[in-house]
Amino acid sequence: MSIQDFEKRPGVNRVEVRHGHAQAQVYSLKPPVMDERLRVLKAVADANISIDFLKLTEDGLSFIMSDADKAAVQDTLQNAGVKFSLLESVSVVMVHAVNMRDEEGLIANIVRQAITSGARVSHLGDMHDRLLLVAESHDAEKLAAQFRRTFPEVRP
Numbered sequence: 001m002s003i004q005d006f007e008k009r010p011g012v013n014r015v016e017v018r019h020g021h022a023q024a025q026v027y028s029l030k031p032p033v034m035d036e037r038l039r040v041l042k043a044v045a046d047a048n049i050s051i052d053f054l055k056l057t058e059d060g061l062s063f064i065m066s067d068a069d070k071a072a073v074q075d076t077l078q079n080a081g082v083k084f085s086l087l088e089s090v091s092v093v094m095v096h097a098v099n100m101r102d103e104e105g106l107i108a109n110i111v112r113q114a115i116t117s118g119a120r121v122s123h124l125g126d127m128h129d130r131l132l133l134v135a136e137s138h139d140a141e142k143l144a145a146q147f148r149r150t151f152p153e154v155r156p
Contacts, residue, residue: 010103012110012151014096015144019137021052022070023087023122026060026077037061040080047076052092053123053134064090064123064134090122091140093133095147101128110147117146 029036040061044051049072051063060082065073070086077084100106110131114121119139125132135143148154 009153010098011106012095012097012147012154014094015147015151015154016094016096017140017144018092018094019089019140020067021064021090021092021134022067022073023053023062023064023090023134024073024077024084025057025062025087026082026084027057028083029060033059036082040077040082043076043080044073047072049073049076053125053132055123062123064092087122087136089137090134091137093135093140093143093147095131095133096129097131098129100131101126107131109150113146113150114143117143119143119146 026040029040037056037060044063049065049069051065054063055061067088070088074086095110097103097106097110107126111124114133114135117139119135119142121133121135121139121143123132123134133143
């Protein structure tokens with residue numbers, strides 16, 4: 001066995017799509033906004049709802065959850081008396097690349113390709129070995145195909 005059998009090459013090496021999510025956007029929280037965010041998050045936690053991609057906005061917050069938790073989130077947010085919207089059918093597209101933060105321009109190139117694809121991407125998050133993009137499900141496969149065309153070394 002050679003070293004190449006154990007190490008992954010630099011650059012994008014895999015694209016993965018995970019379907020089955022919904023996105024909540026809580027907006028127009030009353031001041032003090034931080035206290036209201038805490039109240040909303042406590043209500044979600046008390047309802048035992050698992051959330052991902054928590055993002056703070058100027059006047060609220062947003063997050064994604066499993067489709068299975070969508071009704072519970074809707075009930076929880078209604079009971080909390082906050083303004084919110086739910087976007088159904090979102091997916092997470094994961095672009096895997098070893099040490100991607102150390103490769104100059106790689107994250108920018110991936111995001112540029114996402115924009116070029118025309119997909120509606122609502123959230124981005126990066127880790128040391130992957131970039132996660134939240135997109136509407138009908139755009140997710142189009143987005144993944146764009147990455148596979150741009151980075152030919154990608155495995156499906």
